[in-house]
Amino acid sequence: MEALDLARWQFGVTTVYHFLFVPLTIGLGVFVAGLQTAWHRTGKEHYLRLTKFFGKLFLINFAMGVVTGIVQEFQFGMSWSEYSVFVGDVFGAPLALEALLAFFMESTFLGLWIFGWDKLPKRVHLATIWAAVIGSNLSAYFILAANAWMKHPVGYEVVDGRARMTDLWAVLTNSTALAQVPHVIAASFIVAGGFVLAVSGHRLLKGDTTFRSPLRGALVMTAIAGAVVAGSGDMSAKLMYEQQPMKLAAAEGLTHDTKGAPFHVLPGIEIPKLLSFLSTNDFEATVQGSEDIQRRLEEKFGPGDYRPNQEVVFWSYRVMLGFGLSTVGLSVLGLWLTRRRRQVPPWYAKALVLALPLPLLAVIGGWLLSEIGRQPWTVAGELLTASSVSPGVSLAEVATSLTLFTLLYGVLAMAEVVLLVRSVRKGPELPPAPAVEPVREPSLMY
DSSP: OOHHHHHHHHHHHHHHHHHHHHHHHHHHHHHHHHHHHHHHHHOOHHHHHHHHHHHHHHHHHHHHHHHHHHHHHHHHHHTOHHHHHHHHHHHHHHHHIIIIIIIHHHHHHHHHHHHOTTTSOHHHHHHHHHHHHHHHHHHHHHHHHHHHHHHSOOSEEEETTEEEESOHHHHHTOHHHHHHHHHHHHHHHHHHHHHHHHHHHHHHHTTOGGGHHHHHHHHHHHHHHHHHHHHHHHHHHHHHHHHOHHHHHHHHTOOSOEETOOEEEETTEEETTHHHHHHHSOTTOEEOOHHHHHHHHHHHHOSSOOOOOHHHHHHHHHHHHHHHHHHHHHHHHHHHHTGGGOOOOHHHHHHHHHTTHHHHHHHHHHHHHHHHTTTTEEETTTEEGGGTSOTTOOHHHHHHHHHHHHHHHHHHHHHHHHHHHHHHHHOSOOOOOOOOOOOOOOOOOO
C-alpha cells in the first residue's frame, strides 16, 4: 500500500462524513425558517414551539458540519499539495466568495437568530433566519461550482504547470454546475424532509399531535424536491454523456460502444434502448463503452488505466436511485394517507422512523458516483489523482492522521447522536403556565 492509497481513503472517509451534515443543514434551515414564518403570520403558539424545537436540531447539526468541514482544509495542504498548487488560482475566487460572502453571511445572521429571541423585533428576527438560509445556499453554490470545474474545467489556461483562471463568470456558470446545484440542493431537501418525517413519526407515536403539521409540511417538501431531483438528474445524465462518458459507461456497466444502449436496472435486468434515450432523447443513439473509451484515452494521453472502480460506480448509482426514489415514494404515499386531515396511521409513522437512513444513503451514493466516477482524474483531462498527492508525505504520516481523524469523527458521531436523540425524546418545550392569582378568603367582620 502506498501513501496515495491511504490519502484517497482519508479524503473519501472524511468527506463522506462531512457530507452527512451538509444536506441536512441546507434543507432543515429552510424548514425552520418556514415554521417561523408560519408563526409570524398566524401567531399560533405551536408553530413557535416547533420552530425552537427543530431550530435546536438544526443548530446541533450545523455545529457538527462546521467542525468536520475544517478537516477538509487541512487535507489539501497535508496530503494533496500538488493538487492545491494546480487548482489554487482557479479555486481561489469561488472559495473566497464562499468563505467571505456566503459563510460569513450565514454565520453572522445565524448568531443574530440564536441570540435575538425577545431582543429583536419579531419581523427583523424572522429576517435573520432567512438571511442565514440564503447564505447557506450561496455557500453550497460556490462550493459546487468549484467541484463542477473539476469534472468539466472551463474558463482557464495552463501556465507553467498551473491552471490560471481567465473567466470567472464561465467558472460560476459552468453547465455542469448549473445542473449539479439544483440537483444537490433538492436532494438536501429530501434529506431534511426524511429527517423531519422520522422525528415527527416518532413524536406522533408518543401521542404528540403537534407534529402532524410539520409532518405534512415535510411530505410536501420531499415530494416537490423529488420532482426537482428527477428533472436536474436528467440534465446531469445528458451532460455526463457529453462531458464524462467514462463515468456514464461505468454507472451502466457498458463495456463497448452500443447503439440503442439498454438501461440496466440490476445485473441481468435491463430496459432496451432506454439508456440511449435518457442520454440523448434518441432511442437509437450510440453510447460509448468503457473499454472503447479506454482505448481512445490511451491514444490521447498515453498508457494507463483510465477506468474508475466500475463496481463501486455501478452500485452507488443504484443506491442513489433506489433509496432516493423510496424516500420520495414514501412521502407521496403519506400525502395520500393524510389527505383531508386524516390521522397518521401508526404503521406509517413507524415506517417513517425506520426510513431515516434512506435519504442519507442516497446522497452518499450520489457523492460516490460523482467523485469516484471522475477517477483517475482529480481535474478531468488535466491532472491525474496519482499526480495530485503531496510528494513528501509518507505512508506512516497519512496512516497516523487517518487514525486520528477516524477517532475524532467517531467521538463527534456519538456526540451528535446523543444530542439529537435526547432532544427528540424530550420534545418541544411547553409554554409557561399562565400566572394564577391566589384566591383570598373573605375576611370576617366581628
